[in-house]
Amino acid sequence: MTWHNVLDERPELSERWQANWPDCPPVGHELQRFYSSRWVRFHSLPESKRYADTPAEYEILLRRHNTVLSELFDGQEVFVVTVAYTGESEFTTPLEYPEPLSLNPGARLWMTVTEDDEGEEFPSYSHMLVTHQTWRRGALDSLLRAAADDVIAGVLIADLRMSHIYHPYDGGADCAFPDSAARDRLKAAHREWLSSHPVGL
Numbered sequence: 662m663t664w665h666n667v668l669d670e671r672p673e674l675s676e677r678w679q680a681n682w683p684d685c686p687p688v689g690h691e692l693q694r695f696y697s698s699r700w701v702r703f704h705s706l707p708e709s710k711r712y713a714d715t716p717a718e719y720e721i722l723l724r725r726h727n728t729v730l731s732e733l734f735d736g737q738e739v740f741v742v743t744v745a746y747t748g749e750s751e752f753t754t755p756l757e758y759p760e761p762l763s764l765n766p767g768a769r770l771w772m773t774v775t776e777d778d779e780g781e782e783f784p785s786y787s788h789m790l791v792t793h794q795t796w797r798r799g800a801l802d803s804l805l806r807a808a809a810d811d812v813i814a815g816v817l818i819a820d821l822r823m824s825h826i827y828h829p830y831d832g833g834a835d836c837a838f839p840d841s842a843a844r845d846r847l848k849a850a851h852r853e854w855l856s857s858h859p860v861g862l
Contacts, residue, residue, distance in 0.1 A: 709857070739818055774787050
């Protein structure tokens, strides 16, 4: 599987990404494949339960997300990336599923990528939409909850250098770091949130 860049509206952001993650596009689920030595996954609920069913479980889920995000980005400016998936290479609105814009107000197109899949009759395009803001605890709870409920996918939260990446998904979050030492420090701080899977999935 390879990725093809269809459009780049913010080359300065792409340069920052490429400086840290040259082997893959800004696609959260690819970070483990290319950078496993700098990656860790935290599960959002006890016993690796995937989806929250009660208010108490949502409280646990959001507390875990906000704890790690605050340890990574407290007081910093961050980029927030949401992804609109469509069958068209050109990004236009309104969207059939508007969450990437409604949950990331003010987002503008960064880039569009697609997977190179030989023989694909109906290709899918990932339109990456970006904003930036100062991180504060609770600021992204609606977005984090939507990711946890699989309402939205592909979310990335990154520092302005794009050297630290946080990718929430339905089940937890993937984190990627500049080096394995930074990864290991956060991993050690939250061992009870790790997977029992041999490679940490």
